[in-house]
Amino acid sequence: MVKREELVREVRSALKRSRAVALIGPRQCGKTTLARQLVSAESPNYLDLEDPSSLARLDEPMTALRSLKGLVVIDEVQRRPDLFPVLRVLTDQKPLQARFLILGSASPELLRQSSESLAGRIETIAMSGFSMSEVGRGAHMRHWLRGAFPPSFLARTDPDSLAWRKNFIQTFLERDLPQWGIGAPSAAMLRFWTMLAHYHGQTWNAAEPARSLGVSEPTVRRYLDILSGVFMARQLLPWHANLKKRQVKAPKIYFRDTGLLHYLLGIRSEKDLLGHPKSGASWEGYVIEETIKAIEPDEAYYWATHSGAEIDLVLVKDGRLLGVECKRMDAPRLTPSMGTALEDLKLEQIAVVYPGRRRYPLGKRVAAVPLEDVADGMKGLFPKKMRA
Numbered sequence: 164m165v166k167r168e169e170l171v172r173e174v175r176s177a178l179k180r181s182r183a184v185a186l187i188g189p190r191q192c193g194k195t196t197l198a199r200q201l202v203s204a205e206s207p208n209y210l211d212l213e214d215p216s217s218l219a220r221l222d223e224p225m226t227a228l229r230s231l232k233g234l235v236v237i238d239e240v241q242r243r244p245d246l247f248p249v250l251r252v253l254t255d256q257k258p259l260q261a262r263f264l265i266l267g268s269a270s271p272e273l274l275r276q277s278s279e280s281l282a283g284r285i286e287t288i289a290m291s292g293f294s295m296s297e298v299g300r301g302a303h304m305r306h307w308l309r310g311a312f313p314p315s316f317l318a319r320t321d322p323d324s325l326a327w328r329k330n331f332i333q334t335f336l337e338r339d340l341p342q343w344g345i346g347a348p349s350a351a352m353l354r355f356w357t358m359l360a361h362y363h364g365q366t367w368n369a370a371e372p373a374r375s376l377g378v379s380e381p382t383v384r385r386y387l388d389i390l391s392g393v394f395m396a397r398q399l400l401p402w403h404a405n406l407k408k409r410q411v412k413a414p415k416i417y418f419r420d421t422g423l424l425h426y427l428l429g430i431r432s433e434k435d436l437l438g439h440p441k442s443g444a445s446w447e448g449y450v451i452e453e454t455i456k457a458i459e460p461d462e463a464y465y466w467a468t469h470s471g472a473e474i475d476l477v478l479v480k481d482g483r484l485l486g487v488e489c490k491r492m493d494a495p496r497l498t499p500s501m502g503t504a505l506e507d508l509k510l511e512q513i514a515v516v517y518p519g520r521r522r523y524p525l526g527k528r529v530a531a532v533p534l535e536d537v538a539d540g541m542k543g544l545f546p547k548k549m550r551a
Contacts, residue, residue: 165297171200174288181253181286183263188290189394190339191331193313194266194411195238202236212239224249229262241343247280254284270453272530294456296538303534307449308436310422322433328426345389355386360427364444366413394419402464411467434519447489450516451476454487457540472503485545486513497525514544
């Protein structure tokens with residue numbers, strides 16, 4: 164059992180501030196488990212819209228919800244988008260009878276309905292699978308290999324984890340996307356998703372996958388937007404500085420979960436992973452995702468020029484501009500690219516994350532940082548504030 168106490172505290176705090184809170188994220192990331200720590204599944208205040216009895220209770224939603232008091236949980240709310248106008252009326256009641264925690268797999272439909280119907284009344288918390296800080300510092304190899312989804316990470320064996328991921332992808336394509344009103348053919352989406360695995364860590368160009376799939380570039384861009392919108396893929400946008408140098412303008416593509424990436428790449432074990440040609444790119448994506456989880460930046464980008472200078476991650480946090488480089492090597496060194504990024508972007512600091520155990524300086528405002536320190540967020544990556 165992995166405790167997620169910090170996330171529970173975040174949800175509790177949001178519920179004190181806001182009349183409604185949306186906890187969104189991919190299926191199987193732990194939303195229901197968390198909600199049941201706040202309201203028992205046996206309570207009349209817990210409505211699971213995949214449960215026929217809950218759906219039956221909501222045949223007359225205003226009548227069913229108006230009488231409830233305290234905290235009300237509605238799970239898989241995207242199955243009943245007609246509830247959002249009802250929730251708007253109920254959250255405007257004076258005195259307020261109930262607060263609502265609505266859970267939903269991160270669908271564009273859910274976000275659109277909630278933002279339109281509950282604007283100014285709802286606070287949104289995005290949830291992912293386990294973070295490095297939640298699984299513990301000593302578990303990062305298993306976390307990297309299996310990914311962050313709780314059933315995959317906690318599986319008894321690697322083959323059990325692999326079987327879960329295979330079933331997850333099949334269910335996601337054949338059931339979840341159609342339920343959300345996304346009409347992309349499951350077979351075409353699977354081919355695209357598998358192809359996307361080979362783009363992990365690279366800049367995106369729609370032309371090549373469009374040719375390979377025999378579809379138009381707008382179609383593959385739509386497929387990418389679908390996977391990004393449901394938290395399966397991340398499009399990391401480029402940072403644009405006012406420079407004379409020619410800068411790369413295409414987004415970089417990363418899988419949000421390395422376990423799904425490894426399944427689609429045919430990686431079955433730790434040995435497979437360490438010897439795979441995409442091992443370095445996978446590790447880079449893992450570091451980037453865990454860094455974003457730990458720091459929760461205001462904005463996140465990458466930066467690259469056509470002359471070869473680049474920085475893997477540019478973070479904006481509380482007015483600070485910070486850089487992160489991912490180096491899967493025993494002893495990283497200061498590179499000309501890091502010096503260029505410091506000078507051109509006016510970065511306050513660069514943290515060079517590597518798989519070692521010792522923190523040491525590489526240069527002025529640049530330090531090598533062990534991967535395990537990422538779990539400590541800002542304190543681990545950038546312990547001292549410096550002048551850029």
